[in-house]
Structure formats: structure tokens, C-alpha cells
Amino acid sequence: MSRKSSLDAVFQTGPLPVASSPSGPLEASNGPEDVGAPRLEASNAPTAPAPAPRIRSGALAAMGSALEHLASRAEVAEQIETGSAIVELNAELLDGSFVADRVSDATDPTLEALVVSIRDSGQQVPILVRPHPSRNGRYQIAYGHRRARACRTLGTTVRAVIRPLSDAELVVAQGKENLDRRNLSYIERAFFALRLEALTFPRDVICAAMGVHKPDVSNYITVARTIPEHVVAAIGPAPKAGGPRWRALADQIKTAPPNKVDQILIDPTFQARPTDDRFVALLEALTPKAAARKAEVWKDEAGRKLARIERAEQRFTLSLDEKLEPAFGDYLLSRLPEILAAFKAGKE
Structure with missing residues (x-):
């Protein structure tokens, strides 16, 4: 979308947002006919001191008013074009990124919490959008899909920054936002x-x-x-x-x-x-x-159940009944190096 067409989409349905003094935000005074038109909320642009009143008449007064209107419109357009202003957009004008990054989860409790948070405290962090590359008057979300979804659920406008992003710039911004906020x-x-x-x-x-x-x-x-x-x-x-x-x-x-x-x-x-x-x-x-195996019991010559053997995946467990042979465990432990050496020698 060209710069002219994107700005036409911003201004086509409503009057120009009017800047307040430096101590207050820039507010849009949109009437009922402005539904869907972005409203300017804030800007870093300085406001010039009000000039002394001048008496005008006839065509000069009309021309001066028109020039002032065009100058203000150009200033606001520049702020929106450069992404230095936060605007309010109709959630129904927002389309998702052309590449999905989330997996939907119907049991996700965090979305409802986000809806409650925005309902009670407002949308604290704006989303990032670009003018839609193929649908005039619409916008494509770079990041902030969940915030936009929550605002749509509440029926409120969405606070957003509009920037003219390429496809590569959009996906990089989308990915980095996920790294910075909610991985x-x-x-x-x-x-x-x-x-x-x-x-x-x-x-x-x-x-x-x-x-x-x-x-x-x-x-x-x-x-x-x-x-x-x-x-x-x-x-x-x-x-x-x-x-x-x-x-x-x-x-x-x-x-x-x-x-x-x-x-x-x-x-x-x-x-x-x-x-x-x-x-x-x-x-x-x-x-x-793993296939379950029954424990094996080893009996001595007298038939006493002296040892219990349990086998699992890569594990062999030998348990001795020390009531029957109290010293046998220590004896066996002391002979383990000799037994292991004999075992290895037999494999050679």
C-alpha cells in the first residue's frame, strides 16, 4: 500500500485529530460517523505556542483556516506514518499476521485473565500493525494478537502503532516481541x-x-x-x-x-x-x-531363601536376607573386585 493510500485510510471517515497542549494527550474528537477511523491518542511532537489573535475577513480568513487545517493534518499524518503516535483502531479492521506463531488452546486461562485486565485497567501496551498490503483500509498485526483478541471480546478499540513494514521486518518484529514479552x-x-x-x-x-x-x-x-x-x-x-x-x-x-x-x-x-x-x-x-519381570529367589543348599533378584531395563538388583547370613553381604562386597576381574577375564 502506498503512503498516500494508507493515509487516506486513516483520514477517510473522520475529522482530523486535534492536538492539545504539551501537558495533555492528543485526543480525537470523533462523532458516530467515525467508527473504524483511527483516533490519535498520544504524540511526542511539540506543540507551538498559540499565536496572538489576528482579525481576518472574507477570503483571507477562509484561506488561512484551510491552510491551518492542512498543516495540522500533515503533522498528524507524519506522526502516524513514522509510528510516533498511538492510534485507536476498530478491532474489526485488524487481520492477523500472514504467519501464525501461536497454537490455539481452548483451555488457556491466561486469555480470560487478559480480558479482565484490559476491562479493568485498559490496554496498557499498544500493538504493532502495518497498513494491509492488499486490503485497503485494513491493517495487519505484527504483534499483539492476544491483546487485539481481548479488545474484540470486550467490544473496545485497540491501541496500536502503525508502521510501514516489509514482510521481513514484520516477522522479525513479531518474533522479537515474543522473545521480549511472552516466550x-x-x-x-x-x-x-x-x-x-x-x-x-x-x-x-x-x-x-x-x-x-x-x-x-x-x-x-x-x-x-x-x-x-x-x-x-x-x-x-x-x-x-x-x-x-x-x-x-x-x-x-x-x-x-x-x-x-x-x-x-x-x-x-x-x-x-x-x-x-x-x-x-x-x-x-x-x-x-518395559516388560515386567517377576522377582527371582535364590536358595542355598538348605533351601533357605537367601537372596532376591530383580531385573529391570539395564539394572540388576540383588537383595540378601541378613537375618539368615548376617556377614554374607559384607563378605560379598569385599570380593566384588575379584569377582569382576574374573568375569572380565572370562570374556577375553
């Missing part, structure tokens, strides 16, 4: 990297957006390619599950029997759990269980 979970970061790659962004842009090095990006993309997107959607963001466990889940999904994963996902008890519990449930259901 994405591991799987959200993995799919963010995969989607950026699918959009043919070079690796250096992906690294800048995610704040990581190229090997990390490769690991993220490998996991995201292995775990189907519908599985991630069913689990949710699972913020407590780090990279090692997501990689373990990816390995189990590759070897899981056909339809086993989907059968777990559609279980109502699975769906009712919080997102981190859903992750644990799926990983445990897919992880093979």
Missing part, C-alpha cells in the same frame, strides 16, 4: 520456523526473528516436520514440555501403529485435560513399556 513454547517456535521457511524466508531472517542460530532453526524445523499439525493442535502449546520431550514424542510418532495417535486424540477425557497434561498423556501412551 513461545517449544512447539510454537518450531512451527513458526517451519512456516517462515515455507514462505521462503532465508535462514538469516528466520534466525533474526527467533533469536537463535542456524543449527537451532534446523532442529526446530525437523521436529515440526515430524509431528503432524493436527496433533499439535490437539495437544496445544504445552509450555512445560521442552525440546527433549518434544523430540522424544516425534520419535514415538514415527514408529506408532497406524491410527493409534488419532484414537488417543479423540478421547473426550484426553481433550478435557490442560495442555501440558495432554502432552504427557500422549507421550506416555506411545512410549513402549
Whole structure:
């Protein structure tokens, strides 16, 4: 969108926001016909002292008023264009980023908390948008999707900064905001990297957006390619599950029997759990269980149950009944080096 068309979208439906004195914010005086038009809230631009009143008449007065209006309009336009002003936008004019970075979670309690916070205290931090590149009069969110969603739920306008961002600038701003404010979970970061790659962004842009090095990006993309997107959607963001466990889940999904994963996902008890519990449930259901073995009992020549042997994966446990042979344990322990040496010699 050109600079002219983006500014036309800002001013097309309402009167010019009027600046107050330096001690007060810039307020927009929009009537009912201004629904959807951005309203200027604040600016860092200085306000010139009011000139002494002058007596004008006829055409000169009309021309002077028109020039003052155009000068004020140009000043406000410059503030909006450079992102030095915070405006209020109709939430219905906002579209999401062209690359998703969040995994939706119907059980997420933090969204309701955000709605309550904005309802009680207002939207404290503005979002960042750009004029939509293909839809005149609309805006595309770089970051602040949850804040915009909360404002839409409340039916309020959204405080925003408008900047003319390229695609690469938008995704870098989007990624850095997530690093600075609310970190994405591991799987959200993995799919963010995969989607950026699918959009043919070079690796250096992906690294800048995610704040990581190229090997990390490769690991993220490998996991995201292995775990189907519908599985991630069913689990949710699972913020407590780090990279090692997501990689373990990816390995189990590759070897899981056909339809086993989907059968777990559609279980109502699975769906009712919080997102981190859903992750644990799926990983445990897919992880093979070690075959249980009964404990063995070793008897001496007299038939006494002198030792108990338990075997598990890579573990051998020997328990002695010291009531029957109180000194045998210490004797066996002292002979372990000799026994181990004999064992090794027999393997040669």
C-alpha cells in the first residue's frame, strides 16, 4: 500500500485529530460517523505556542483556516506514518499476521485473565500493525494478537502503532516481541520456523526473528516436520514440555501403529485435560513399556531363601536376607573386585 493510500485510510471517515497542549494527550474528537477511523491518542511532537489573535475577513480568513487545517493534518499524518503516535483502531479492521506463531488452546486461562485486565485497567501496551498490503483500509498485526483478541471480546478499540513494514521486518518484529514479552513454547517456535521457511524466508531472517542460530532453526524445523499439525493442535502449546520431550514424542510418532495417535486424540477425557497434561498423556501412551519381570529367589543348599533378584531395563538388583547370613553381604562386597576381574577375564 502506498503512503498516500494508507493515509487516506486513516483520514477517510473522520475529522482530523486535534492536538492539545504539551501537558495533555492528543485526543480525537470523533462523532458516530467515525467508527473504524483511527483516533490519535498520544504524540511526542511539540506543540507551538498559540499565536496572538489576528482579525481576518472574507477570503483571507477562509484561506488561512484551510491552510491551518492542512498543516495540522500533515503533522498528524507524519506522526502516524513514522509510528510516533498511538492510534485507536476498530478491532474489526485488524487481520492477523500472514504467519501464525501461536497454537490455539481452548483451555488457556491466561486469555480470560487478559480480558479482565484490559476491562479493568485498559490496554496498557499498544500493538504493532502495518497498513494491509492488499486490503485497503485494513491493517495487519505484527504483534499483539492476544491483546487485539481481548479488545474484540470486550467490544473496545485497540491501541496500536502503525508502521510501514516489509514482510521481513514484520516477522522479525513479531518474533522479537515474543522473545521480549511472552516466550513461545517449544512447539510454537518450531512451527513458526517451519512456516517462515515455507514462505521462503532465508535462514538469516528466520534466525533474526527467533533469536537463535542456524543449527537451532534446523532442529526446530525437523521436529515440526515430524509431528503432524493436527496433533499439535490437539495437544496445544504445552509450555512445560521442552525440546527433549518434544523430540522424544516425534520419535514415538514415527514408529506408532497406524491410527493409534488419532484414537488417543479423540478421547473426550484426553481433550478435557490442560495442555501440558495432554502432552504427557500422549507421550506416555506411545512410549513402549518395559516388560515386567517377576522377582527371582535364590536358595542355598538348605533351601533357605537367601537372596532376591530383580531385573529391570539395564539394572540388576540383588537383595540378601541378613537375618539368615548376617556377614554374607559384607563378605560379598569385599570380593566384588575379584569377582569382576574374573568375569572380565572370562570374556577375553
